[in-house]
Amino acid sequence: MNILFTGYGNIGDEAILEGTLRAFRQAYPKIRGIAIMDSFSQIPSKIKQIVENSSFKCDYIPLERVLGGKISRISVYSLSIINSIIGYNVSRPLIRGILWHRGCSGYDEYHGLGLLISQVVPALSISSKFQYRVLGGLSLGYTRTVLGRKILQKFLRQWNYILVREPISMSHIHSLLLPGDTNVNLVHDFAIHVEPTPSKKTEYMVWRLREFNEPLVGLVFRDYYYQDFYPSHYRITYKKFIRELVKRLSDLGYKPIYIPFGYFGDRKNDIKFYRELLEEGSLPGRLLWDLPSLTPGEVAYVLRHLKALITVRTHPFILSMVSGIKAIHLSYEHKGVGIAKYTFCENPLSLIKCLKDMNYCLKHIFQELESSSHSKNNTVFKARFENIRIIKSLISELIDQLN
Structure with a gap:
């Protein structure tokens, strides 16, 4: 099973990554496929440590090697890039595997349209290289502009599966998608799978x-x-x-x-x-x-x-x-x-x-x-169980399609 995990580099996204990898290990304890890891992380060495802690056999590769060239973060603010997003179509898949992209909360306009575009462009660039694409752990705020809605509509339609972290985002995503565009499932934030780790x-x-x-x-x-x-x-x-x-x-x-x-x-x-x-x-x-x-x-x-x-x-x-x-x-x-x-x-x-x-x-x-009440350990256990069940169902379906 070839999986490339990608995402962004704030601390919340690192927690989602570590939790996702632990959930995968619980869902597939005898997994023998190679999980290829990459990230738009600000501290790559910490991402490597997270991967090592997950016990995955993993190759860490630079993003440029996957895309075949460097991404210019500055270029995403140009009008030509915005127009290319609206008219974007996924090209013929080049990699027979699964892309699992950690969707973060930047896919909205709370922090401005520029940040939305700067996150959409790299994700679309890399998703076009894969046969199957999962957007895992998305949380989506409301968009303020027509352009923002068009960008999000085109972006969301490129994924085979979208996993959403809370019900409010579900309703917003359904307002942007047409019936049958993609499969949308509600999950708990994968950070709940993180375990306290001494060092x-x-x-x-x-x-x-x-x-x-x-x-x-x-x-x-x-x-x-x-x-x-x-x-x-x-x-x-x-x-x-x-x-x-x-x-x-x-x-x-x-x-x-x-x-x-x-x-x-x-x-x-x-x-x-x-x-x-x-x-x-x-x-x-x-x-x-x-x-x-x-x-x-x-x-x-x-x-x-x-x-x-x-x-x-x-x-x-x-x-x-x-x-x-x-x-x-x-x-x-x-x-x-x-x-x-x-x-x-x-x-x-x-x-x-x-x-x-x-x-x-x-x-x-x-x-x-x-x-005097303590942390809701039963709630955490139940949420973890539900997430693992969803992962097993989703990955089994994708493996069947790959075979």
Whole structure:
């Protein structure tokens, strides 16, 4: 069985990759085919480590070798490229195998049409080389423009199977596709298959955390959420909410741990944002700045040494749940709410509601924090079982077609 796993390089997509590979190993424990791995990753060495941890026999090859030439990221913003996407047709398959592309949340216009195009072009370029194509783990926001809808329609129709992470995206995808265009299935986020994995790096971080005698609560907040998604006056409210949250945590005897979860520029912005908060409000706590250098399994192992995690990002929330600690998710958009609600939470909080009704949300957060209930291990087990069943059904069907 020849499979090429591709995807993008943020931490959430790495968690999806690691979880997908573990799910494949559970579905096919005696698999003997070669899984060829590639990624649009920002840290290729970490992708290699993820693959090694999965126990796959795997060849890691540069993207250019598959496409037969380099991809210019700059060129995707030109009008000629946009026109070529709208008129794009999959060419004659050259590789008799399966492409499994990790669909990320960038296939919408929340972050702008340019980012949507920059992700669609490489995916279409590489998908045209394969006989069968699976878009795994997609979460799709709404599009604002006619051009955006045309691009997404053409993009979605190139896949034999689309696996969607939450029901809200399902309805949006069905509005873009015609009946019979492609097979669409609902799955749980594959990051739930990640297992806490100790290493030398994690032991050092855990040793640092054990220096504190107080129970630790991790905080994952992002600077750009109030800049991109909310009116400018929310900047003050957003910071006020975080300060009040930290103050109440300290009053109850918890030690706040500030965790940036981005790469490069994002991580620098997050660290700057946390330091501004600490300096402006004289807030207590410690900055744990190097967690993004770990694989998702290693992150989950470190997180299990916290009392709880409060996060605006979906994958830190999922990694906390699989590590067995309390996880409180304050999603900034409908996709995050949908993923949390579909797998874990009946009534997940939205960040916008927190900023509008701060007292209600703080009360809810601390009720969750002080409750005696533990992580929903049965929910995780059930979701994993359902995902493995879907993988077995899908791959068996594709293998039959390949034979």
